[in-house]
Amino acid sequence: MKSVSPPLSSKSLHQVLWPFGLVAVLCTLLLAAGGVAKTGQTYDLARNNATQVRQFAAILEAANAISAERGPANVLMTAEPSRYESLLLKWHNAQARTDAALKTASLTRTLPRDLLDRVTEQLDQGRRRVLAASLRPREQLAYRDVQMAINAMFLAWDNYQRVVLWQSRHMIQSDPAIASVAIRNMTLSGLREYAGRLGSYLIAPISMKENMPLENQINSRETMARIQTLWTLLPAYVGDIGGSADRNLSLAQHYEIARQVYMVQGLALVERQLRDGGELSAMALDAESFTAQYVAAMKPLETLRNQNLAAVVDKFNHRQDQALIELLATALIATLLVGSMSVLLIVMRRRVVQPLLHGAKVIIDLSENQLPSQPMPIQGQVRELQRLYAAIDAVAGKLAEWSTLTRQFEKLAITDGLTGLVNRRNLDELGFKASLSVRSSDVPHLILVDIDHFKAINDRYGHPVGDQVLREVAALMRRTVRDNDCVARFGGEEFAVLIQGNSLAEAAIVARKLRRAVQNQTIVTSDGQALRVTASFGVAGGKNEAWADIIRYADEALYRAKTAGRNRVRVTRTQSRQRHPPLLQNIPLPELG
Numbered sequence: 001m002k003s004v005s006p007p008l009s010s011k012s013l014h015q016v017l018w019p020f021g022l023v024a025v026l027c028t029l030l031l032a033a034g035g036v037a038k039t040g041q042t043y044d045l046a047r048n049n050a051t052q053v054r055q056f057a058a059i060l061e062a063a064n065a066i067s068a069e070r071g072p073a074n075v076l077m078t079a080e081p082s083r084y085e086s087l088l089l090k091w092h093n094a095q096a097r098t099d100a101a102l103k104t105a106s107l108t109r110t111l112p113r114d115l116l117d118r119v120t121e122q123l124d125q126g127r128r129r130v131l132a133a134s135l136r137p138r139e140q141l142a143y144r145d146v147q148m149a150i151n152a153m154f155l156a157w158d159n160y161q162r163v164v165l166w167q168s169r170h171m172i173q174s175d176p177a178i179a180s181v182a183i184r185n186m187t188l189s190g191l192r193e194y195a196g197r198l199g200s201y202l203i204a205p206i207s208m209k210e211n212m213p214l215e216n217q218i219n220s221r222e223t224m225a226r227i228q229t230l231w232t233l234l235p236a237y238v239g240d241i242g243g244s245a246d247r248n249l250s251l252a253q254h255y256e257i258a259r260q261v262y263m264v265q266g267l268a269l270v271e272r273q274l275r276d277g278g279e280l281s282a283m284a285l286d287a288e289s290f291t292a293q294y295v296a297a298m299k300p301l302e303t304l305r306n307q308n309l310a311a312v313v314d315k316f317n318h319r320q321d322q323a324l325i326e327l328l329a330t331a332l333i334a335t336l337l338v339g340s341m342s343v344l345l346i347v348m349r350r351r352v353v354q355p356l357l358h359g360a361k362v363i364i365d366l367s368e369n370q371l372p373s374q375p376m377p378i379q380g381q382v383r384e385l386q387r388l389y390a391a392i393d394a395v396a397g398k399l400a401e402w403s404t405l406t407r408q409f410e411k412l413a414i415t416d417g418l419t420g421l422v423n424r425r426n427l428d429e430l431g432f433k434a435s436l437s438v439r440s441s442d443v444p445h446l447i448l449v450d451i452d453h454f455k456a457i458n459d460r461y462g463h464p465v466g467d468q469v470l471r472e473v474a475a476l477m478r479r480t481v482r483d484n485d486c487v488a489r490f491g492g493e494e495f496a497v498l499i500q501g502n503s504l505a506e507a508a509i510v511a512r513k514l515r516r517a518v519q520n521q522t523i524v525t526s527d528g529q530a531l532r533v534t535a536s537f538g539v540a541g542g543k544n545e546a547w548a549d550i551i552r553y554a555d556e557a558l559y560r561a562k563t564a565g566r567n568r569v570r571v572t573r574t575q576s577r578q579r580h581p582p583l584l585q586n587i588p589l590p591e592l593g
């Protein structure tokens, strides 16, 4: 059954595959870019939050420094003149710490300058008042002067709260999730401040050996209420907030210590001092003892504030580091993803598609009997393709074998086994083709050759010698004519020479040449006998002659050569010659031997 091949697709493999490859690369790129963008945003937020929290911590440190500066200031104003120099130095050191903290806080470039300027002004004013009060002789120093100076320092802290609020609002606006951080730290900062203020309200009058003014009593009560409120607002530490607190204690433990030591014991201390309406004589403790005990009670509150702030900064720095690691890891994964997808496509193209297409081309060539010029490049291919290439090589090898065999069979089919000349069938094919051709270079002329008295040779020397004679005459004729002349065994002891393109006269010349050559050849038999043979030649041919006619005319000529005595050449002038007499008649025929 004849197979019908389907029509070829209009699309090549390359055309089908490349849009998918492009989509795959684009999708991978989008995926990778999406991942990097998302982690990039997270990192941006974490970095921004960490920066804001660090700035907020610096700002709160300055608030704390302003609070802390009041302690040495109070002592300087009320202490004995003998201790003045050393207390002045302490106060100056406290001022230096406040100034340094304010300078660090002012590095937050977004902070409105006027807010900071107002704080600095108020601080200067308070410090001038403190200095003035401290320089006044003790007998001239009124409690009011001291309280005014302290109030001026309170005002500096109050003004500074605008800075703290500004930064906390800024921080919450950029990420509402860190609102609790702002609230907790502001609350702790406030607790520290109001605890200090409470101490100031009590210590200043006792130090000056005065009954506590009503105003101070009211302020103390208000401040205690405020401290209670702030403590209530301070979210309790359930577990830990993360970040690093004290090495030994967790923030929850610091919270508990501050509650016990300050909120319970410290406030109880204050309560005892306030008994009996602030009457100096009724007070439980003198200035020195109260100060020592109250400052000690405040310490855990201060520690809680410091540890909380440090833990928050640590936590946000850690989050920033984590986000950076995630961003770098995502970027690395994204690069690997895009890179490996691109490499995959390149490898697929180079190591699969191209070798497959090459294999396909070789197979197509094989189907069209075109053998590959080189063996398939098996080395360096993947295992499956190595097998395919090896199979192609095997098929190509078999095809090469078959085509060699086919050529041999074809040759055998057209070759005479005894003499190695082409056989009658092949001669007929060539002669027939030449007779049909219109080109003058193809015009066929046939020389028929018959060995004379061959039967006698057989009879006298034996059949094998007869065969030898046939082989040697055949070889001689093959050597004598041109390569493109066809020498064939016509049958038995008859040979034929097909000459194309020559005139009949030239064919006759060739026949004469052959006749002489045969006549002059000596054949030596295997038993050393030398013998000679002759042959008769009939020549015919020409344009527009049918091949069968040419054979017939040549045979007639051969017959005439035989009957004329053998060992000679005879020519038959054909019908065509008679149709075109001028062409052939003008050519003088050679003398026939």
Ligand SMILES: Nc1nc2c(ncn2[C@@H]2O[C@H](COP(=O)(O)OP(=O)(O)OP(=O)(O)O)[C@@H](O)[C@H]2O)c(=O)[nH]1
Pocket (backbone or CB within 6 Å): 418, 450, 451, 452, 453, 454, 455, 456, 458, 462, 463, 464, 465, 466, 467, 470, 491, 492, 493, 562, 566
């Ligand atoms: N040895 C051998 N003899 C062959 C072969 N083919 C034909 N012959 C012999 O060739 C001889 C031809 O003899 P004839 O046709 O009588 O002609 P002749 O003896 O050559 O005499 P003329 O042709 O008249 O000169 C026969 O005896 C054939 O047997 C062959 O392949 N080998």
